[in-house]
Amino acid sequence: MARLIPVEMIPNSLWNKEDFILHLPPQLISSWEMLLDKYQLREKASTEAPEGFEGGMSKEDTDNHLAWRFTGSSARVMLTMLDPLQELPQIPDVFARIFSGNKVFLADLPCGSGAASMSILSVLYELRKQGKLPRMPIHIVIVGGEISEYAQNYAKEAIDSITTELEAQAITLEFDIMDWDVCDKFSNTDLINQLRLRSQNCSAKLLVLANFSGFLEKEKKWKEASKQFDELFRHSRSENSVALWIEPSMKKVTYESGFFTRLIDWFKKLFSKLIEEDKEIEQKRYDPSNPVRVKHPLVEGTFRTNVAVVRLELPLRKKKQS
Numbered sequence: 001m002a003r004l005i006p007v008e009m010i011p012n013s014l015w016n017k018e019d020f021i022l023h024l025p026p027q028l029i030s031s032w033e034m035l036l037d038k039y040q041l042r043e044k045a046s047t048e049a050p051e052g053f054e055g056g057m058s059k060e061d062t063d064n065h066l067a068w069r070f071t072g073s074s075a076r077v078m079l080t081m082l083d084p085l086q087e088l089p090q091i092p093d094v095f096a097r098i099f100s101g102n103k104v105f106l107a108d109l110p111c112g113s114g115a116a117s118m119s120i121l122s123v124l125y126e127l128r129k130q131g132k133l134p135r136m137p138i139h140i141v142i143v144g145g146e147i148s149e150y151a152q153n154y155a156k157e158a159i160d161s162i163t164t165e166l167e168a169q170a171i172t173l174e175f176d177i178m179d180w181d182v183c184d185k186f187s188n189t190d191l192i193n194q195l196r197l198r199s200q201n202c203s204a205k206l207l208v209l210a211n212f213s214g215f216l217e218k219e220k221k222w223k224e225a226s227k228q229f230d231e232l233f234r235h236s237r238s239e240n241s242v243a244l245w246i247e248p249s250m251k252k253v254t255y256e257s258g259f260f261t262r263l264i265d266w267f268k269k270l271f272s273k274l275i276e277e278d279k280e281i282e283q284k285r286y287d288p289s290n291p292v293r294v295k296h297p298l299v300e301g302t303f304r305t306n307v308a309v310v311r312l313e314l315p316l317r318k319k320k321q322s
């Protein structure tokens with residue numbers, strides 16, 4: 001399986017191989033600090049989050065999430081891309097496969113303040129800048145969906161702030177952040193229409209759903225939301241389309257009766273007809289046991305993070321043999 005980059009080639013600016021510490025990409029840090037300063041959140045971001053804080057859609061929750069959770073969310077996405085401890089076979093190759101095209105599509109749902117898109121873009125940028133990935137021109141089309149208007153704005157500002165710099169590494173962007181409520185079928189259909197329109201002529205599609213189980217499980221929204229996911233996943237199928245669902249590795253996500261079991265059961269039911277025709281349609285789940293230390297960008301020391309991830313293939317129907 002081709003990884004995005006072999007572990008020994010991950011630059012020290014992203015992964016310190018001597019002390020096993022993950023470093024957030026410099027570009028992502030400067031963009032995050034720009035937002036912290038603009039919205040007077042630097043002091044908060046230098047303190048520890050209260051136990052159990054997950055965020056929400058109000059201004060206060062969005063600000064707190066940006067200050068306390070943006071870096072953790074970003075680190076989790078980095079772990080899925082780089083997999084420095086080699087615990088996620090078949091995950092980094094998704095990034096190798098998707099980002100080898102010259103026009104590719106990324107859906108970031110819910111995008112929050114843009115942590116997933118920002119991590120993917122700034123890791124690709126850093127790898128190219130350090131000469132670890134070839135600088136072939138790549139055009140990345142991003143559609144983010146998010147219910148909080150405050151988070152939508154942060155995501156726009158963050159991605160905007162790195163667009164010009166990315167061009168120096170032959171990465172060009174178009175992006176659109178949509179108002180999306182996973183519990184509302186009309187807003188979901190609007191999102192799907194936009195995904196379809198924007199992903200035309202893209203050689204590959206990646207759907208990233210990150211850190212959403214807290215909302216779906218805590219507020220008991222899964223039942224309501226799953227109808228919209230049915231539609232979203234059915235319409236996201238194409239020749240080369242993959243969804244990654246990324247969460248912190250917590251019991252309520254990874255245990256037998258946890259969120260990932262529910263997610264995979266739902267997927268198997270939704271795609272049962274296709275899975276019957278093609279047994280190789282993949283639903284892989286990984287829950288590495290080792291937490292990883294991440295260099296804190298603002299204060300001395302590190303924080304810990306971990307990741308659990310599910311990979312879901314979103315294939316078209318197999319053509320019948322004549």
Ligand SMILES: C[S@@+](CC[C@H](N)C(=O)[O-])C[C@H]1O[C@@H](n2cnc3c(N)ncnc32)[C@H](O)[C@@H]1O
Pocket residue numbers: 054055056057065069070073109110111112113114115116145146147148151180181182183209210211212214215
């Ligand atoms: C924990 S954050 C994760 C954001 C981002 N994916 C990340 O990893 O940083 C959860 C996000 O879900 C959004 N959200 C909550 N309810 C939603 C809904 N009904 N539809 C869409 N997004 C929602 C919140 O506003 C928040 O930005």
